[in-house]
Amino acid sequence: MAEDPNSWETATRLIRGGLARSPHGETSEPIYLTQSFVYDTAESADARFAGTEPGYVYARYGNPTVKMFEDRLALLEGAQACRATASGMAAVHMAISGLVRAGDHIVSSKALFGSCRWILNTWAPRFGVETTLVDGPDLAAWRGAVRPNTKLFFMETPANPLLEISDIAGVCAIAREIGASVVVDNVFATPIFQSPLKLGADIVVYSATKHIDGQGRVLGGAILGDSVLMEEAYKDLARHTGPALSPFNAWVLLKGLETLDLRVRRQTETAAVLADLIADHAKVVSCRYPGRPDHPQFEVAARQMNGGGNEMGGSSLIAFDLGSREAAFRFLNHLQLVDISNNLGDAKSMATHPPTTTHRSMTEEQRLEIGLTSGWVRLSVGLEGARDLARDLERALDAA
Numbered sequence: 001m002a003e004d005p006n007s008w009e010t011a012t013r014l015i016r017g018g019l020a021r022s023p024h025g026e027t028s029e030p031i032y033l034t035q036s037f038v039y040d041t042a043e044s045a046d047a048r049f050a051g052t053e054p055g056y057v058y059a060r061y062g063n064p065t066v067k068m069f070e071d072r073l074a075l076l077e078g079a080q081a082c083r084a085t086a087s088g089m090a091a092v093h094m095a096i097s098g099l100v101r102a103g104d105h106i107v108s109s110k111a112l113f114g115s116c117r118w119i120l121n122t123w124a125p126r127f128g129v130e131t132t133l134v135d136g137p138d139l140a141a142w143r144g145a146v147r148p149n150t151k152l153f154f155m156e157t158p159a160n161p162l163l164e165i166s167d168i169a170g171v172c173a174i175a176r177e178i179g180a181s182v183v184v185d186n187v188f189a190t191p192i193f194q195s196p197l198k199l200g201a202d203i204v205v206y207s208a209t210k211h212i213d214g215q216g217r218v219l220g221g222a223i224l225g226d227s228v229l230m231e232e233a234y235k236d237l238a239r240h241t242g243p244a245l246s247p248f249n250a251w252v253l254l255k256g257l258e259t260l261d262l263r264v265r266r267q268t269e270t271a272a273v274l275a276d277l278i279a280d281h282a283k284v285v286s287c288r289y290p291g292r293p294d295h296p297q298f299e300v301a302a303r304q305m306n307g308g309g310n311e312m313g314g315s316s317l318i319a320f321d322l323g324s325r326e327a328a329f330r331f332l333n334h335l336q337l338v339d340i341s342n343n344l345g346d347a348k349s350m351a352t353h354p355p356t357t358t359h360r361s362m363t364e365e366q367r368l369e370i371g372l373t374s375g376w377v378r379l380s381v382g383l384e385g386a387r388d389l390a391r392d393l394e395r396a397l398d399a400a
């Protein structure tokens with residue numbers, strides 16, 4: 001009898017999950033670079049469109065390479081269903097818009113990726129959906145923001161860029177009481193270190209562009225959850241609005257998944273060492289790392305980001321305050337190994353100044369609301385040698 005993939009360890013899921021070999025028996029997953037599909041008979045086309053015969057009809061609806069990526073990620077996440085999208089933002093947009101309609105209300109943590117904030121603050125109101133932004137770690141604030149028409153809770157945890165942590169199980173308990181759904185953007189934690197569905201979330205979204213690719217190549221995204229909810233909320237929406245992932249990009253992401261566990265664990269191991277070095281440096285006003293006891297939500301991080309027994313509150317990202325924009329720029333400009341880049345989760349270590357890059361579309365006032373003053377730097381730790389990275393960071397910190 002065939003093995004049950006649900007009995008596999010994470011590492012096995014990442015290599016074997018979703019694998020659907022063609023009759024050629026290729027080793028590596030095939031790339032089905034095709035838009036459409038052909039049918040033996042008119043009756044067969046009729047049956048495929050009716051959904052009474054299994055099989056593909058059009059790549060906007062589904063594609064075998066994309067399906068392998070979806071199945072592998074679903075197996076990793078422990079989700080019944082997965083829908084891949086062309087980017088992380090396509091996933092966030094679809095995840096939200098499939099769950100609300102005009103007159104509904106959303107509560108969201110206010111520390112968010114800039115584009116997520118734009119969807120909630122600027123785009124959704126055009127369709128009659130209002131959002132109240134709350135301080136993510138403050139459970140009383142979530143409860144206090146609830147209105148009779150609240151249908152959705154949205155959060156990013158750890159949040160970009162200051163790695164603030166919301167209590168997923170706590171927020172989900174409030175949502176259950178009022179019958180709202182919970183969507184968690186799990187990009188920073190990765191599926192290796194945090195499983196929001198197991199903590200009570202209804203939907204998890206990813207930008208696969210980040211750690212899942214992890215090698216700077218393609219954009220991608222995914223929405224995961226229970227199959228009934230996924231079908232109701234997203235099946236028609238995805239078919240008719242077309243955020244489909246390209247089969248080629250799906251293949252790149254499948255290959256990314258094979259090494260995800262290895263990469264993210266190594267990156268996090270190095271990050272834990274570097275976070276201590278950064279925190280102890282005289283030029284650093286404040287350092288935020290979920291694995292350090294001085295992180296304001298360390299206890300929550302330790303509880304919900306345990307990554308299968310990993311004690312580090314796993315994160316490959318570190319944020320630190322150098323006191324001023326000038327000091328942050330001096331630091332960035334003195335890096336020799338670490339790249340200045342707004343991407344994250346990559347094999348190459350990257351640092352950015354969020355106030356002038358990823359979070360520049362926010363007003364100064366909005367930035368201050370989330371504690372993002374002008375001296376903060378976000379570091380995404382890659383796969384280079386820890387000693388080389390430490391030397392580079394020390395030199396640049398000295399110069400800051």
Ligand SMILES: *Cc1c(COP(=O)(O)O)cnc(C)c1O
Binds near residue numbers: 087187208221
């Ligand atoms: C990058 C990112 C996104 C958007 O993903 P893209 O693939 O760039 O569209 C959404 N949420 C978070 C937390 C991100 O870091």
